[in-house]
Amino acid sequence: MTRELHLNAFLMDTGHHEASWRLPESDALAALGPRHYVRLAQLAEDAKFDSIFFADGQVAIGTGEFRASGQLEPLTLLTAVAGATSRIGLIATASTTYNEPYALARRFATVDHVSAGRAGWNIVTSATQEEAANFSLADRPLQATRYERADEFLDVVTKLWDSWADDHQVGDKEAGVWGDPTRLRAIDHVGTHFRVAGPLNVPRPVQGYPLLVQAGASEQGRAFAAKHAEAIFVAHQTLEQAQEFYADIKAQVAAAGRHPDHVVVLPGLVPIIGSTEAEATALAQQLDDLRIAGYGLRQLAQYLEVPESELPLDEPLPRYVVEQERREGFDSRAKLVIDLAEREGLTVRQLLGRLGGGRGHHVLIGTPEQVADHIETWFTQGAADGFNIMGAALPSGLETFIETVLPILRARGLFRTEYAGTTLREHYGLPRPANRWDAAVGAPAADVSAEAVSHA
Ligand SMILES: Cc1cc2nc3c(=O)[nH]c(=O)nc-3n(C[C@H](O)[C@H](O)[C@H](O)COP(=O)(O)O)c2cc1C
Numbered sequence: 001m002t003r004e005l006h007l008n009a010f011l012m013d014t015g016h017h018e019a020s021w022r023l024p025e026s027d028a029l030a031a032l033g034p035r036h037y038v039r040l041a042q043l044a045e046d047a048k049f050d051s052i053f054f055a056d057g058q059v060a061i062g063t064g065e066f067r068a069s070g071q072l073e074p075l076t077l078l079t080a081v082a083g084a085t086s087r088i089g090l091i092a093t094a095s096t097t098y099n100e101p102y103a104l105a106r107r108f109a110t111v112d113h114v115s116a117g118r119a120g121w122n123i124v125t126s127a128t129q130e131e132a133a134n135f136s137l138a139d140r141p142l143q144a145t146r147y148e149r150a151d152e153f154l155d156v157v158t159k160l161w162d163s164w165a166d167d168h169q170v171g172d173k174e175a176g177v178w179g180d181p182t183r184l185r186a187i188d189h190v191g192t193h194f195r196v197a198g199p200l201n202v203p204r205p206v207q208g209y210p211l212l213v214q215a216g217a218s219e220q221g222r223a224f225a226a227k228h229a230e231a232i233f234v235a236h237q238t239l240e241q242a243q244e245f246y247a248d249i250k251a252q253v254a255a256a257g258r259h260p261d262h263v264v265v266l267p268g269l270v271p272i273i274g275s276t277e278a279e280a281t282a283l284a285q286q287l288d289d290l291r292i293a294g295y296g297l298r299q300l301a302q303y304l305e306v307p308e309s310e311l312p313l314d315e316p317l318p319r320y321v322v323e324q325e326r327r328e329g330f331d332s333r334a335k336l337v338i339d340l341a342e343r344e345g346l347t348v349r350q351l352l353g354r355l356g357g358g359r360g361h362h363v364l365i366g367t368p369e370q371v372a373d374h375i376e377t378w379f380t381q382g383a384a385d386g387f388n389i390m391g392a393a394l395p396s397g398l399e400t401f402i403e404t405v406l407p408i409l410r411a412r413g414l415f416r417t418e419y420a421g422t423t424l425r426e427h428y429g430l431p432r433p434a435n436r437w438d439a440a441v442g443a444p445a446a447d448v449s450a451e452a453v454s455h456a
Contacts, residue, residue: 005379005414006386006428008091008266009044009052010233011037013068015393016270016358018299019290021067023393030394031068034080040395041081044088047402048416050427051089051120052081053213053233053388058098058131066295075107082115089424091120091213097146098126098135101156102196108210109161109202117206117423122213122233125150127329128302143328147220149193154212154228156194159187161209162435163199185437208433211424217245217332226252230430231264233388235333235361237340242267242383264428267378268361268388271371273400284365287392288353296352299359303330303337313349317341336360358390368404375405376414 013031014021021028030036041052054074061069074092081090090111094104112119125146132140141149165183172178187198214221214229225232226249236242250260272287274280293313301308305327310318317338327334337360341351357363364374378384391397409415425432 002413003379003385004416004429005375005409006264006266007049007415008089008231008233008386008388009040009049009398010268010388010390011040011052011054011394012390013071013394015397016361016390017287017392018067018295018356018359019287019292020393022290023287023396025396026393031071034072034077036394037072037077038081038084040398041085041088041090043395043398043402045085047406048419049088049389050386051091051118051211051424053091053120053122054078054093055122056093056095056124057128058095058126058134059128062295062298066292075111078111078119079114082111082118086116087419087422088118089120089211089427090115090118091122091211091424093122093124095124095126095131096150096153097141098131099153101153101194102160102198102200105157105160105200106202108157109200109205112205112207112210113203117425119205119207120211120213120231120424122215123150123154123228124215129329140328143218143220143331147216147224150224151227152191152193155191156187156189156196158209158433159189159436160196160198160200161205162437163187164202164204165435165438166204166208169203204435207423207425208435211428211430218326221332222249222252225249225263226256226258229263230425231266231428234265234267235336235359236267236383237336237360237362239378239381239383241336241339242378243381246383262430264385264430266386266388267384268358268390269371269375270358270361270363270390270392271397271401271405272357272363272365272392273368273371273397273404274365275367275404277366277370280365280367284357284363284392288356291353291356293349293352296356297348300337300348300352300355303334303360305329305334311348313352314347316345316347317351333360357392361388361390363392368408371401371405372408372412375409376412379414 014026020026044052056074078090078092108119108121129140163185168179168183170177170180184199189196211230212228213231214225215233217234246265253260253263272280272284274283297308304321306321322338364371389401410417
């Protein structure tokens with residue numbers, strides 16, 4: 001079987017370029033309602049993308065002066081998108097640091113049922129200091145603690161999704177048996193962070209588990225991904241960095257006893273496309289001219305975990321910032337940004353210009369052929385299984401990609417012309433996980449008395 005390229009449409013506001021909302025064509029308030037996202041998802045579905053994706057955080061970003069400081073909650077938003085689409089996969093971000101496994105397992109299982117097997121979960125541990133203050137914590141938990149909790153969180157949610165056997169529901173009216181009680185199991189999880197009895201109160205998801213996606217690339221992030229992730233979102237600036245990550249993560253997946261093909265690596269790509277290079281450059285310049293330095297500086301300071309006042313615009317990054325070994329928050333993104341500044345000898349002002357398009361994701365300014373060449377090179381040279389396509393402006397960036405780059409990829413036999421399957425897992429060529437309890441001999445049945453199940 002020929003290897004198939006995968007495309008995920010990463011949808012954010014009016015686009016990933018931080019000044020996209022200021023373009024004449026943009027609806028600056030689009031991100032505040034569902035319609036914009038439904039339209040984008042339909043566009044991506046018509047083009048046979050594998051999935052769409054919403055990022056998320058648990059805090060208002062900045063003051064809201066230079067860009068929307070918040071957005072709709074993505075898992076809820078996905079239910080509106082699910083109702084308006086039929087095939088495309090639907091991936092939402094949710095934090096393992098600021099949720100409880102039972103509640104989140106239930107919500108994702110529900111979205112998987114509502115969408116007939118199209119749900120995916122971007123598992124994040126929440127890197128910012130500010131989010132902690134919204135959850136009754138004085139401090140953000142340390143990175144090691146966040147990943148340790150995430151690991152146990154995954155153990156609990158997958159146990160909960162397995163707590164209903166696929167064939168639990170019988171619906172035998174004659175016999176008066178709604179479900180087979182031996183096929184509904186307690187999980188009785190007792191761990192460091194969680195004590196959860198189970199079973200879940202939603203049937204096993206259509207896909208067994210929603211697709212498990214992960215987006216952290218530090219040492220601990222990679223170890224977590226190798227154990228749990230089936231798709232990985234990642235940011236890279238160079239082919240060499242992408243190849244290093246790809247080889248390392250596939251080796252770690254194999255070392256964890258999993259098949260390397262069962263993890264799909266999707267670097268971000270922000271294509272700024274023109275029919276000539278000059279046209280593409282002019283579009284990039286138009287966006288760059290609309291940037292507001294204050295917005296980018298705040299974000300850069302957050303990645304680097306220094307006050308904005310430590311980053312004078314016309315100087316290189318301070319040495320102590322460059323030499324800091326690791327950070328508790330966006331560790332891998334900080335390293336990417338520092339590496340970019342060092343490699344190209346950039347001042348802070350120049351660095352902000354390079355980050356404005358995609359926060360450190362690869363920005364490619366060029367013709368449709370150049371974008372297609374980039375995708376083919378990374379796909380065939382051991383750097384990617386597909387891409388997170390990040391329109392600099394939305395919808396125009398996605399429309400242009402679909403109209404001009406996809407025909408080239410299809411002519412080269414790289415991208416599908418029709419969906420082969422119906423679930424998100426099928427689009428990504430990933431197996432439906434077996435139910436762990438089916439294999440377990442003598443697993444205890446849940447104590448489901450009439451009182452326990454009747455709350456209504
Ligand atoms: C494509 C992509 C999307 C991400 N989306 C989110 C998100 O929605 N919410 C979030 O809190 N972090 C998000 N992150 C950040 C990661 O979850 C992680 O915190 C960050 O990459 C640092 O991880 P590390 O500590 O393993 O390096 C995203 C990262 C990438 C590369």
